[in-house]
Amino acid sequence: MITLYDWELSANCYKVRLLMSILGLDHHAVPVDFYPGWEHKSAEFAKINPLGHIPVIDDDGYVLRDSHAILVYLAARYDKSGRWYPVDDPEVLGETASWLLFAEGTTNTASAARLYVNLGYDFDIDAVRAGAHRLFGVLDEHLWFREREGLDWVTSSPHPTIADLALFPDVALSEEGGVSREDYPALRRWTDRFRQIDGFTVMPGIFAPSRAAPPG
Amino acid sequence: MTVMATAEAETQVCTDPVIRNQWHAVADLDEIRRGELRTLLLGEPLRCWIDSGGAARAAAGPDREIEVRTDYGYLWATLGKPSGGVFDVPETREHDRRTLNALTVGIEVSAPRAVENFLDMAHFPYVHAGVLGEEPHTEVAEYRVEERDGELWAFDCLFYQPRAAAASSQAVLAEYVYRVPHPYSAMLYKSSPTDASRMDAIGIFIHPLTATRIRAHLFISVLDDVSADREIRRFQQGVIAQDKPILENQHPKLLPLDPRAETPIRADRSAIVYRRWLSRLGVTYGVIPAAEGVRT
Ligand SMILES: N[C@@H](CCC(=O)N[C@@H](CS)C(=O)NCC(=O)O)C(=O)O
Ligand SMILES: [Fe+2]
Numbered sequence: 001m002i003t004l005y006d007w008e009l010s011a012n013c014y015k016v017r018l019l020m021s022i023l024g025l026d027h028h029a030v031p032v033d034f035y036p037g038w039e040h041k042s043a044e045f046a047k048i049n050p051l052g053h054i055p056v057i058d059d060d061g062y063v064l065r066d067s068h069a070i071l072v073y074l075a076a077r078y079d080k081s082g083r084w085y086p087v088d089d090p091e092v093l094g095e096t097a098s099w100l101l102f103a104e105g106t107t108n109t110a111s112a113a114r115l116y117v118n119l120g121y122d123f124d125i126d127a128v129r130a131g132a133h134r135l136f137g138v139l140d141e142h143l144w145f146r147e148r149e150g151l152d153w154v155t156s157s158p159h160p161t162i163a164d165l166a167l168f169p170d171v172a173l174s175e176e177g178g179v180s181r182e183d184y185p186a187l188r189r190w191t192d193r194f195r196q197i198d199g200f201t202v203m204p205g206i207f208a209p210s211r212a213a214p215p216g
Numbered sequence: 217m218t219v220m221a222t223a224e225a226e227t228q229v230c231t232d233p234v235i236r237n238q239w240h241a242v243a244d245l246d247e248i249r250r251g252e253l254r255t256l257l258l259g260e261p262l263r264c265w266i267d268s269g270g271a272a273r274a275a276a277g278p279d280r281e282i283e284v285r286t287d288y289g290y291l292w293a294t295l296g297k298p299s300g301g302v303f304d305v306p307e308t309r310e311h312d313r314r315t316l317n318a319l320t321v322g323i324e325v326s327a328p329r330a331v332e333n334f335l336d337m338a339h340f341p342y343v344h345a346g347v348l349g350e351e352p353h354t355e356v357a358e359y360r361v362e363e364r365d366g367e368l369w370a371f372d373c374l375f376y377q378p379r380a381a382a383a384s385s386q387a388v389l390a391e392y393v394y395r396v397p398h399p400y401s402a403m404l405y406k407s408s409p410t411d412a413s414r415m416d417a418i419g420i421f422i423h424p425l426t427a428t429r430i431r432a433h434l435f436i437s438v439l440d441d442v443s444a445d446r447e448i449r450r451f452q453q454g455v456i457a458q459d460k461p462i463l464e465n466q467h468p469k470l471l472p473l474d475p476r477a478e479t480p481i482r483a484d485r486s487a488i489v490y491r492r493w494l495s496r497l498g499v500t501y502g503v504i505p506a507a508e509g510v511r512t
Contacts, residue, residue, distance in 0.1 A: 204457030
């Protein structure tokens with residue numbers, strides 16, 4: 001059984017929950033009182049991850065930190081379809097790695113803006129919002145060209161990869177950080193497609209596809 | 217830590233005496249124990265810190281020290297002259313309760329909109345599906361709203377809930393009592409899953425940064441000697457995080473007090489009474505006041 005050190009409101013932890021849900025993997029969550037408890041900075045948690053951040057998984061003694069590393073591991077090990085991280089397709093694999101790096105950028109910008117608004121983290125808010133818009137602009141244009149090629153996802157694979165999955169939470173939660181997606185229609189269409197994936201699951205702040213949020 | 221600091225262009229300084237004369241929950245005391253907090257209160261710069269003697273202090277504007285209180289784990293500050301102390305929360309004197317701050321979260325909404333949402337049960341099956349409500353159990357039964365000693369109270373609020381609290385093991389018809397002791401803060405009491413004769417207390421204490429952005433402190437005082445702090449927090453955090461996008465998408469951000477301004481989609485008695493109460497108190501900050509002469 002996979003153990004996930006988890007905080008429900010963390011976008012990085014959500015990435016891991018999302019992939020496990022899509023792959024139909026059972027897991028056991030150990031909630032970490034990230035805020036306001038600051039448990040990830042405790043001496044006890046330092047034994048699990050000396051960097052003091054979550055998510056971390058423990059798969060029968062195999063311990064791994066960093067959401068994108070965890071996605072790589074879980075997909076390579078457990079995705080029988082071999083499509084979420086196609087180890088036999090060098091081109092798609094290269095593109096996947098490239099967009100995973102891009103997703104580190106959205107974490108440092110869009111997600112930072114969300115932490116600033118939600119939890120009072122100290123960031124230069126104008127700078128991180130501007131950074132998020134720059135990246136969203138690049139991603140939107142890229143997805144628009146993909147659509148013209150008849151492709152739905154960030155890589156040239158006809159199937160979504162862990163790169164789409166790694167990008168989805170920061171994009172879908174961006175409004176919480178005051179980063180509007182109004183100007184990115186292709187990006188919005190991609191988030192709608194992503195929500196239709198079998199096994200898709202939500203986190204607080206992200207709604208299921210079928211049920212539009214009611215007013216009030 | 218800097219929370220929506222002074223560099224932000226939007227200020228909207230508050231001139232409303234009713235709101236200036238309130239105590240506002242501006243910080244979780246643990247938060248300022250970790251370091252000075254620079255933030256806003258009612259559009260003015262605010263600085264909160266713990267001095268070398270261990271006392272919590274606050275200064276507003278360029279450097280005007282203001283009065284503070286420390287109650288229920290929070291720092292309360294005022295820009296005016298409150299007529300008394302912070303409203304009483306008698307549950308905090310019951311020592312078998314677990315009392316803690318579940319979350320402090322920034323929300324781009326006015327304080328009155330957040331309070332109104334907190335009082336509303338009708339959104340449970342949609343926004344908190346599977347937890348605080350579930351379709352097809354969408355009906356809000358008739359309940360009583362009263363004004364008592366200058367506070368609003370709502371009684372007999374019953375709602376079908378699949379998972380009413382962290383300690384719940386089954387769906388229940390939960391009973392709620394709501395209390396609004398402050399224009400920008402509210403509490404609710406709900407049947408405790410562990411002790412049928414008593415109620416869990418949950419509060420939303422709002423730190424108004426400006427007229428349209430807040431920090432919500434989620435206070436909880438529950439009868440639960442089983443769940444760890446982190447589990448109690450986690451449950452409430454999940455709930456408020458589901459409300460956040462709904463709140464941030466409300467337009468206008470200021471709460472309209474004119475009864476004709478928003479056609480209520482459903483019979484929403486507590487909301488109507490709350491809006492009327494704000495009008496009667498003369499609140500003008502965070503709201504769109506009703507036009508002169510309009511009966512609210
Ligand atoms: N690169 C890591 C970053 C993880 C990360 O920053 N996690 C946040 C929670 S979403 C955290 O634990 N932050 C605490 C810190 O880094 O101080 C990943 O993708 O997992
Ligand atoms: Fe809610």
